[in-house]
């Protein structure tokens with residue numbers, strides 16, 4: 214899969230470890246930064262990844278900030294993005310199976326590196342289950358349409 218990843222200053226080391234891990238799993242990773250530990254603004258990175266994923270330049274995205282919340286909020290402002298903040302493996306699987314999440318987000322200050330890698334693996338290996346979930350995804354798109 215083609216995966217895009219980005220983070221703010223709080224998650225540089227974890228992002229680099231996740232990049233290596235995702236490559237080892239056999240995927241192609243594009244890093245939109247930051248690779249600096251100087252203070253940076255998570256909305257910049259959330260929007261960049263959100264726009265690229267919504268434009269289908271990548272199969273999915275990974276976003277990391279301190280909590281995963283701010284950067285996922287930014288991505289979710291882009292129409293077509295379904296970014297999900299996770300801090301356990303089961304949720305990371307279910308957000309793909311049920312919500313067809315196209316971005317996995319997590320917090321470098323919340324989860325350990327091993328848990329982060331397990332979540333990434335679970336998310337990347339999961340598949341959207343379709344069925345009843347399709348209607349709900351269409352309803353999410355309806356919200357976007359009504360609020361353009």
Ligand code: RB5
Pocket residue numbers: 221223255278279280281282283284
């Ligand atoms: C940065 O200090 C921190 O606020 C940010 O990484 C993130 O946790 C926001 O949601």
